[in-house]
Amino acid sequence: MKITILTAFPDLMKNYLNASVLGRGIAKGRLEVEVLYIRDFAEGSYRQIDDYSYGSGGMVLMAEPLQKALESLRTNGESFLVYPSPQGTRLHQELVEDLSRKEHLIILCGHYEGIDERFVQKNVDLEISIGDFVLTGGEMPAMAIVDAISRLIPGVVGKSEAVREDSFYSGMLDTPHYTRPSEWNGLKVPEILLSGNQKAIEKWRRRQAVERTLKRRPDIVGRAGIMPWLSKGAYVMEVHYPVLDKRGEKSSTAITGMDLHDIARVCRTYGIKKYLLVTPLQQQREMAKRIVTHWTEGWGASYNPDRSEAFSTLKIFASVNRALKWVGDREKTEPFKIATTAKSVEGAVHWLSLKRKILEEDLSPVFIFGTGWGLHQDVINDADSVMTPIAGGLDTWNHLSVRSAVGITLDRFFGWR
Numbered sequence: 167m168k169i170t171i172l173t174a175f176p177d178l179m180k181n182y183l184n185a186s187v188l189g190r191g192i193a194k195g196r197l198e199v200e201v202l203y204i205r206d207f208a209e210g211s212y213r214q215i216d217d218y219s220y221g222s223g224g225m226v227l228m229a230e231p232l233q234k235a236l237e238s239l240r241t242n243g244e245s246f247l248v249y250p251s252p253q254g255t256r257l258h259q260e261l262v263e264d265l266s267r268k269e270h271l272i273i274l275c276g277h278y279e280g281i282d283e284r285f286v287q288k289n290v291d292l293e294i295s296i297g298d299f300v301l302t303g304g305e306m307p308a309m310a311i312v313d314a315i316s317r318l319i320p321g322v323v324g325k326s327e328a329v330r331e332d333s334f335y336s337g338m339l340d341t342p343h344y345t346r347p348s349e350w351n352g353l354k355v356p357e358i359l360l361s362g363n364q365k366a367i368e369k370w371r372r373r374q375a376v377e378r379t380l381k382r383r384p385d386i387v388g389r390a391g392i393m394p395w396l397s398k399g400a401y402v403m404e405v406h407y408p409v410l411d412k413r414g415e416k417s418s419t420a421i422t423g424m425d426l427h428d429i430a431r432v433c434r435t436y437g438i439k440k441y442l443l444v445t446p447l448q449q450q451r452e453m454a455k456r457i458v459t460h461w462t463e464g465w466g467a468s469y470n471p472d473r474s475e476a477f478s479t480l481k482i483f484a485s486v487n488r489a490l491k492w493v494g495d496r497e498k499t500e501p502f503k504i505a506t507t508a509k510s511v512e513g514a515v516h517w518l519s520l521k522r523k524i525l526e527e528d529l530s531p532v533f534i535f536g537t538g539w540g541l542h543q544d545v546i547n548d549a550d551s552v553m554t555p556i557a558g559g560l561d562t563w564n565h566l567s568v569r570s571a572v573g574i575t576l577d578r579f580f581g582w583r
Contacts, residue, residue: 167266167319168198170245171308172235173275174215174227176203182309191322199312207234219279229282232274236289245270247291250307251280252300254293257311259334261294265311266318273311275304337390337582339379341371369397376525387525388518391436391582398497398530399439400580402572403489404429405534406445408542416544419537421450426457426480427473428569434476436580439496441480442489442532451482458482486534486545493532502529505549506571507540508564514554517578523551524579533575535568 171179179201183192192199205213208231216225239245246268255261265271274281274290286293296307316322344355358370376395379387393400404425407418421443433441443454458477460466467474483489493501504520524531533553534545546552555564556574566574 168270170272171201174204176201188316196321197319207231225278227281229285232285243269247272249274249290249293250304251293254295257294257296262314266315273308275308277303338375341374391580393437393580401532402438403442403534405536409536410539416542425569429572430476430480432573433479436576443482446484454482497530501532503532503549505534505546505552508555511552514552516554
């Protein structure tokens with residue numbers, strides 16, 4: 167990857183780029199960073215690069231020297247121009263990852279009141295802000311962008327595990343860290359870290375990361391996939407009885423092969439422990455077993471191993487209670503039952519609140535989905551919580567298929583950013 171920085175203070179940037187981990191990464195050739203002095207592209211004996219703003223105001227960087235500097239960089243490859251600015255989109259980890267995939271990233275450091283807006287309109291691909299405050303120039307934001315990108319380039323940071331464990335990279339804040347001595351000013355390192363039990367240490371660290379995130383930055387939980395942070399499994403239940411028919415009466419529905427295929431694949435994708443299929447009808451259970459057997463044994467398994475792996479998550483039960491008891495016995499704890507519905511239900515809880523609750527209490531969630539016209543009230547009454555309906559952006563129309571509802575729900579809770 168190549169990064170070019172356009173600045174009126176090249177020495178400031180060069181000193182930073184030569185230091186520490188970043189400097190070593192550049193020296194090893196892991197990434198190429200060049201610094202261009204904007205004044206080298208200005209005209210006149212004073213090599214002027216700024217002038218007064220029209221309509222009153224402070225000094226503004228002129229468009230022409232910036233344009234000449236930019237044109238000197240044009241190569242056969244594609245370039246992407248970033249301008250650090252308080253008016254830009256907020257810098258976050260996903261954006262850093264997108265920038266790290268650019269072939270040639272150009273960062274323009276503004277100064278004074280900024281740069282001529284005509285240059286922005288003509289050339290800038292993205293304005294980026296590092297926070298809701300104003301600096302005297304774009305050099306510090308440029309340093310932050312380069313540093314954040316460099317950590318993602320193989321070979322810059324010594325251990326790739328260190329990058330994966332960073333705050334935000336995995337969706338949570340980082341765990342607390344300690345070093346020698348084991349006791350300092352009366353404060354001791356947690357005993358678990360001195361135990362040598364690596365499995366217990368990893369579990370402790372995951373828990374600390376969760377607690378720290380919930381306390382300090384609960385806002386980022388919404389985009390975090392929480393599966394790696396749970397010590398217990400998560401489950402999906404597709405209920406065919408008791409559900410409602412079109413008249414609102416208790417009924418049972420037929421199993422469809424399309425639902426089985428799609429929900430099994432979704433469950434496998436998001437790391438669900440088991441996909442629980444509930445129907446009291448023996449013929450329906452036998453049909454489902456035949457479908458599962460076809461894809462997990464013999465010709466079907468060898469023809470499509472991925473489908474075989476997906477169907478290995480499916481388990482069939484005659485009743486909701488039997489399925490829940492099986493989960494409780496497996497997890498050695500009472501499952502947290504979440505009923506889903508397409509209708510407005512008094513006391514329903516938003517998915518973000520449920521997501522935080524599952525994390526905070528380290529629960530084993532069972533997401534219960536009804537077929538037909540939705541779950542019967544008996545199932546809803548027995549649930550620990552009811553999730554608010556999936557809502558679109560236009561109106562209250564909500565008639566999603568069960569497989570669509572499962573996919574949307576699991577992505578909200580377990581989708582990795």
